[in-house]
Amino acid sequence: MSMVNLDDSDAHTSQAYDPQIPEAIERLYRKGAKFHLSQMLFKLKPDDLANVLCDFPEEKACDLFEFVSPPQHAALVFEEMREGHKRYLLTHCELEHMVAMLECLPDEACQRNLEDLDVETAKRLKSALNEDLTLEGANPSDYTNNTAGSLMSPRVLALPETTTAAEAIRTIQGLAVHDSVFYLYTTNAKKRLAGVCSLRRLMLAEPETTLEELENSRLVRVHVNTPLDEVARQISQYRLLAIPVVDDRGSLVGQITIDNLVDVIQDENNRAMLRRAGIGSQNNDVLAQSPLRIFMVRVPWLISAFIGYLLISAILDGFEETLSSIVQLAFFFPVVIGMSGNAGSQTGSVAVRGLALGLLNYSHFFRLLFKELAANLIQGIVYGLCLAVAAYLFFQNPLLSLTVGSALMVNITAASAIAMSLPFFFKRIGADPAIASGPLALTFIDLVGSTNYLIIAFFTFHP
Numbered sequence: 001m002s003m004v005n006l007d008d009s010d011a012h013t014s015q016a017y018d019p020q021i022p023e024a025i026e027r028l029y030r031k032g033a034k035f036h037l038s039q040m041l042f043k044l045k046p047d048d049l050a051n052v053l054c055d056f057p058e059e060k061a062c063d064l065f066e067f068v069s070p071p072q073h074a075a076l077v078f079e080e081m082r083e084g085h086k087r088y089l090l091t092h093c094e095l096e097h098m099v100a101m102l103e104c105l106p107d108e109a110c111q112r113n114l115e116d117l118d119v120e121t122a123k124r125l126k127s128a129l130n131e132d133l134t135l136e137g138a139n140p141s142d143y144t145n146n147t148a149g150s151l152m153s154p155r156v157l158a159l160p161e162t163t164t165a166a167e168a169i170r171t172i173q174g175l176a177v178h179d180s181v182f183y184l185y186t187t188n189a190k191k192r193l194a195g196v197c198s199l200r201r202l203m204l205a206e207p208e209t210t211l212e213e214l215e216n217s218r219l220v221r222v223h224v225n226t227p228l229d230e231v232a233r234q235i236s237q238y239r240l241l242a243i244p245v246v247d248d249r250g251s252l253v254g255q256i257t258i259d260n261l262v263d264v265i266q267d268e269n270n271r272a273m274l275r276r277a278g279i280g281s282q283n284n285d286v287l288a289q290s291p292l293r294i295f296m297v298r299v300p301w302l303i304s305a306f307i308g309y310l311l312i313s314a315i316l317d318g319f320e321e322t323l324s325s326i327v328q329l330a331f332f333f334p335v336v337i338g339m340s341g342n343a344g345s346q347t348g349s350v351a352v353r354g355l356a357l358g359l360l361n362y363s364h365f366f367r368l369l370f371k372e373l374a375a376n377l378i379q380g381i382v383y384g385l386c387l388a389v390a391a392y393l394f395f396q397n398p399l400l401s402l403t404v405g406s407a408l409m410v411n412i413t414a415a416s417a418i419a420m421s422l423p424f425f426f427k428r429i430g431a432d433p434a435i436a437s438g439p440l441a442l443t444f445i446d447l448v449g450s451t452n453y454l455i456i457a458f459f460t461f462h463p
Contacts (some may be wrong), residue, residue: 022052038067050080058088065089066097072171075104091121099128148231149224152245152254158185161194166207182241185252186215192250195219221246232261308443312450319454328395329457332404340449341442344415347372348441351423369420376416380409403460411449418445
């Protein structure tokens with residue numbers, strides 16, 4: 001339902017009002033000064049006006065209540081009135097006026113008030129309400145876990161586009177709490193989300209300016225079934241304090257604030273860290289898990305690494321003659337393989353983070369690939385020269401220096417290409433790109449690096 005809804009439970013504190021106010025209202029009513037009467041009722045605080053109306057007989061209060069506008073203000077006044085007066089108003093006031101007011105109540109309050117009526121009156125009001133809306137309201141438990149609908153709060157400020165700036169400000173001032181007023185959303189005639197209005201712009205606008213003139217229709221929104229990680233990404237990307245949630249019809253059903261998402265973002269970061277470590281995205285409370293459960297989570301990654309390193313052992317065995325004739329090659333093996341793995345991890349982290357935040361997509365692949373190749377080629381040349389110098393100082397063997405230096409340069413460059421490509425590949429097949437920066441990627445880089453190193457050594461020493 002249409003919402004001016006920040007807190008269903010907090011009530012306005014009753015305050016003493018000028019005793020001359022009821023007399024002035026009575027006088028304007030007798031004279032038929034409808035415009036001035038409406039303006040006077042609008043200027044009163046909701047709790048004060050509720051007290052005034054409840055001091056009148058129910059029949060007179062009903063006549064006066066029909067001059068209370070806009071519907072958002074009428075809803076705030078209605079909530080402060082006595083139960084007996086509420087029932088009388090719902091039963092005897094003009095149907096159109098009461099329906100407009102009910103649509104501005106929180107869903108729970110609307111349902112509660114209708115339940116207190118006789119069956120016939122409640123049925124008449126329900127049928128007059130928008131046929132597509134329900135009176136139960138949007139319940140987060142009705143939506144799938146880890147979706148926007150499951151986390152959203154119905155406490156959101158939304159007003160029709162036809163509301164004037166003066167009416168909107170008055171409505172905001174009459175709210176019981178303001179801790180969730182980050183943005184003022186607007187709805188069109190079909191009760192669908194139309195735009196968002198800056199509170200600063202609202203305060204500076206002329207009183208008679210409508211919200212339609214002040215709104216920005218190009219607002220960011222999410223569907224009730226949008227995954228929470230996508231919601232977090234959009235809030236982060238657009239630097240929002242809150243984001244509206246809509247249903248299939250485009251109707252505003254709630255909002256998600258940055259406060260709601262803090263825990264979600266932290267949990268997602270923890271899961272991403274575990275995925276990068278190759279231990280899955282399950283519960284990160286290791287103390288609460290059995291040893292068998294921990295083993296089942298980790299074993300797929302360890303098997304992939306185990307197979308990869310068996311292949312590396314087989315490759316080493318194939319180059320046994322080269323390694324036995326130049327024993328010093330084994331001395332630099334950990335340096336060449338380790339440095340290429342570190343360079344690949346840096347490149348992979350850039351790609352994984354960019355994809356996770358939505359900063360990168362498939363169209364950026366080749367541009368980023370060439371950039372990373374260039375950067376790592378420079379790194380490879382620098383570290384390759386350093387390793388070549390170190391090798392010569394250790395063993396005074398020019399061919400050995402040329403071999404290890406060239407191998408390091410080639411491996412660092414190749415590692416960047418592998419680490420850059422894997423996240424995009426996993427993204428393309430629908431898997432988590434973070435997998436690409438775990439043991440699987442490191443094993444693949446080590447496998448390629450070992451092969452490169454031994455092939456370069458073979459052709460250097462056995463031309």
